[in-house]
Amino acid sequence: MKKIYSVLVENRSGVLCKVAGLFSRRCYNIDSLAVGETDDPSVSCMTIVSSGDQRTVEQIEKQLNKKLDVIKVKTFDETASISRELMLMKVKYNKGNRRDIMEICEIMRADIVDMSKKTMIIQICDVPEKIQLFIGMMQSISIVEVARTGTLALPKCLESDQ
Amino acid sequence: MLGADAIVKCLEAEGVTYVFGYPGVAICPFYNSILDSEIKTILIRTEQNAAHAASGLARVTGRAGVCAVTSGPGATNVITGIATAFADSIPLVCITGQVDSSLLGSDVFQEADITGAVESFVKYSYLVKDAEEIPRIFKEAFYIANSGRKGPVLIDVPIDVQNAVVTRFRYPQEVNLRTYKPTVKGHTVQIRKVVKELSKAKRPIICAGGGVLLSDAEKELRAFAEKHRIPVVSTMMGIGVMPTRHPMYYGMVGNNGHPYANRAMNESDLLIMVGARVADRAVSQPDLITENKVLVHIDVDPAEIGKNVGPAIPLVGDAKHIIQDFLEEEFTCDHDAWIDVLNGYRSTMGRVRKPNPAYVDPAELIRMLSERMEDDAVYVADVGQNQIWSCNYHIVKNGRFLTTGGMGTMGYSIPAALGVKLADRDRQVVAVCGDGSFQMSMMELATMRQFDVPVKIIVLKNNYLGMVREYQHYTYRDNYSVVDLAGSPDLEKLAAAYDMKFMRLATMERAKETIDAFLQNDEAVLLECLIDPMDLVK
Numbered sequence: 001m002k003k004i005y006s007v008l009v010e011n012r013s014g015v016l017c018k019v020a021g022l023f024s025r026r027c028y029n030i031d032s033l034a035v036g037e038t039d040d041p042s043v044s045c046m047t048i049v050s051s052g053d054q055r056t057v058e059q060i061e062k063q064l065n066k067k068l069d070v071i072k073v074k075t076f077d078e079t080a081s082i083s084r085e086l087m088l089m090k091v092k093y094n095k096g097n098r099r100d101i102m103e104i105c106e107i108m109r110a111d112i113v114d115m116s117k118k119t120m121i122i123q124i125c126d127v128p129e130k131i132q133l134f135i136g137m138m139q140s141i142s143i144v145e146v147a148r149t150g151t152l153a154l155p156k157c158l159e160s161d162q
Numbered sequence: 163m164l165g166a167d168a169i170v171k172c173l174e175a176e177g178v179t180y181v182f183g184y185p186g187v188a189i190c191p192f193y194n195s196i197l198d199s200e201i202k203t204i205l206i207r208t209e210q211n212a213a214h215a216a217s218g219l220a221r222v223t224g225r226a227g228v229c230a231v232t233s234g235p236g237a238t239n240v241i242t243g244i245a246t247a248f249a250d251s252i253p254l255v256c257i258t259g260q261v262d263s264s265l266l267g268s269d270v271f272q273e274a275d276i277t278g279a280v281e282s283f284v285k286y287s288y289l290v291k292d293a294e295e296i297p298r299i300f301k302e303a304f305y306i307a308n309s310g311r312k313g314p315v316l317i318d319v320p321i322d323v324q325n326a327v328v329t330r331f332r333y334p335q336e337v338n339l340r341t342y343k344p345t346v347k348g349h350t351v352q353i354r355k356v357v358k359e360l361s362k363a364k365r366p367i368i369c370a371g372g373g374v375l376l377s378d379a380e381k382e383l384r385a386f387a388e389k390h391r392i393p394v395v396s397t398m399m400g401i402g403v404m405p406t407r408h409p410m411y412y413g414m415v416g417n418n419g420h421p422y423a424n425r426a427m428n429e430s431d432l433l434i435m436v437g438a439r440v441a442d443r444a445v446s447q448p449d450l451i452t453e454n455k456v457l458v459h460i461d462v463d464p465a466e467i468g469k470n471v472g473p474a475i476p477l478v479g480d481a482k483h484i485i486q487d488f489l490e491e492e493f494t495c496d497h498d499a500w501i502d503v504l505n506g507y508r509s510t511m512g513r514v515r516k517p518n519p520a521y522v523d524p525a526e527l528i529r530m531l532s533e534r535m536e537d538d539a540v541y542v543a544d545v546g547q548n549q550i551w552s553c554n555y556h557i558v559k560n561g562r563f564l565t566t567g568g569m570g571t572m573g574y575s576i577p578a579a580l581g582v583k584l585a586d587r588d589r590q591v592v593a594v595c596g597d598g599s600f601q602m603s604m605m606e607l608a609t610m611r612q613f614d615v616p617v618k619i620i621v622l623k624n625n626y627l628g629m630v631r632e633y634q635h636y637t638y639r640d641n642y643s644v645v646d647l648a649g650s651p652d653l654e655k656l657a658a659a660y661d662m663k664f665m666r667l668a669t670m671e672r673a674k675e676t677i678d679a680f681l682q683n684d685e686a687v688l689l690e691c692l693i694d695p696m697d698l699v700k
């Protein structure tokens with residue numbers, strides 16, 4: 001079972017280590033992790049994607065809540081959330097495949113954001129599955145390196161939202 | 163005022179009476195400031211025992227124990243003591259000295275990243291970077307240690323922060339932490355649900371853990387069990403929630419517990435676990451305690467509920483508050499038939515031992531000892547076979563039974579007993595250990611002598627690490643590996659070296675007289691009891 005945890009924490013040094021340490025100590029998976037400041041500079045938001053059985057996903061939430069640097073934990077399914085990941089990919093290209101690459105980028109809504117005579121950097125921002133699909137599409141072309149942000153997510157807007 | 167003075171003022175504001183510790187350069191400003199205070203300092207002989215002594219004190223006073231050690235090895239040595247307190251949910255505030263903050267991270271002499279190292283054994287930790295923050299941090303630390311699910315808090319204070327000038331000292335009245343608001347009151351709806359189940363139940367039982375003692379709820383639990391005639395069993399950490407001979411108490415559960423206690427728990431139709439973790443030694447098969455019964459789990463830590471077993475009725479809150487709420491609810495029930503069944507189990511399912519007459523029988527010795535101990539005496543059991551015999555045969559009257567059930571740290575009993583005795587000098591305090599666990603803490607005989615702390619110590623001597631030997635007996639068919647304690651000191655000479663009274667008991671003959679003489683007078687005595695090396699707890 002996959003769960004997304006949106007964890008609001010005190011924006012202090014050492015907090016990332018404490019939260020990551022909790023996952024390793026209790027043998028919980030981290031599929032991805034993204035951290036950044038929120039609109040309140042004293043608060044950071046950690047978006048953690050994890051998986052496990054029902055008891056594990058409940059325990060993760062309880063154990064996170066137990067940490068004294070954790071302000072709030074929101075847990076949601078992928079279906080109840082809007083999730084995005086940003087990836088930058090550097091690829092080698094040549095005259096023969098340049099058009100193919102541009103075509104794939106167009107279909108996948110990726111942008112070429114930097115270029116040299118032999119390499120280019122492609123940026124794509126989409127749901128994690130699409131990013132995975134894009135990597136698959138590009139594997140026949142020579143990928144030099146890849147950087148991904150990890151999943152960011154917020155629960156979907158509801159009419160009942162305040 | 164310096165940072166170090168501010169720390170001492172904070173401890174005074176918290177009503178701290180003793181600080182256990184071991185100085186080194188990085189904590190010297192603090193130890194210099196404390197000279198001007200009424201707070202007494204106890205030089206323990208190794209840092210681990212500073213935390214154990216603070217734990218003993220905390221467990222009988224109900225307030226956080228305090229220890230203060232230096233940076234580097236001082237701090238790393240105290241980790242086992244902190245981890246022990248963490249596993250048993252004992253409130254501690256541990257102050258560690260640290261190298262100059264401008265040198266942090268550069269691996270200078272006696273630098274250790276202690277806040278990083280203890281992360282998984284503390285409830286919370288601080289690295290103080292600004293001396294002006296000392297009052298707030300200490301106020302928070304004591305509050306965190308002593309509230310909700312209690313536990314150790316570590317405060318790491320670099321030496322320059324201890325030496326910095328504090329311009330304004332104001333100890334906060336209140337703590338305001340947006341991330342920490344423990345639930346104390348139980349949810350009314352859940353309490354009603356439990357009461358409804360209780361009025362329906364034919365075979366209810368309460369399993370009380372250390373949480374009941376930590377929330378000081380023994381009186382309430384006793385009153386509740388008596389009012390509705392509900393049988394009570396306990397975990398190891400819960401021993402003492404009721405006097406052992408209370409008619410409604412049916413002993414300790416678990417793989418080292420009484421068979422009748424386990425049977426009582428398994429045959430119940432309503433099981434109320436309160437302040438107990440459902441850990442492996444108490445409940446080896448968590449699935450069994452939900453089979454054919456309604457499980458209610460009461461704990462102040464929501465993460466404990468559902469961690470090992472999914473209860474039908476979870477109830478988060480402080481044991482004392484919740485049991486008080488139960489007491490206010492009126493309902494009728496009749497458990498006479500169930501109690502008759504349990505009384506039958508208790509009288510027929512006792513353990514049968516075949517003691518070797520050539521030695522002291524630890525079971526009989528402990529029984530005799532506890533009968534002769536004062537009504538409110540404190541019995542501190544160490545870890546090993548001595549612990550299991552103590553759990554099974556010690557008779558708690560209106561005193562306390564202390565041991566480490568969570569971490570099972572050998573050497574706990576002597577320093578913990580020392581902390582207990584300092585906290586309450588009028589109380590009789592007996593530490594019972596094996597010859598293995600004794601040797602892990604025997605350096606504290608010096609502390610007892612130096613500060614005149616008359617703890618009575620019994621060493622059950624079998625020249626083996628008995629618990630491991632027993633395991634190797636069953637698991638490796640008597641292929642003993644690294645359990646022989648040959649080379650142990652002559653305890654009579656050792657006692658003489660520390661100018662301590664010594665007694666020896668070789669068989670059960672004259673046991674009564676020896677125990678009487680051992681307990682007589684408020685003086686430190688070391689009683690060596692020779693027990694059968696091949697004796698088993700099971």
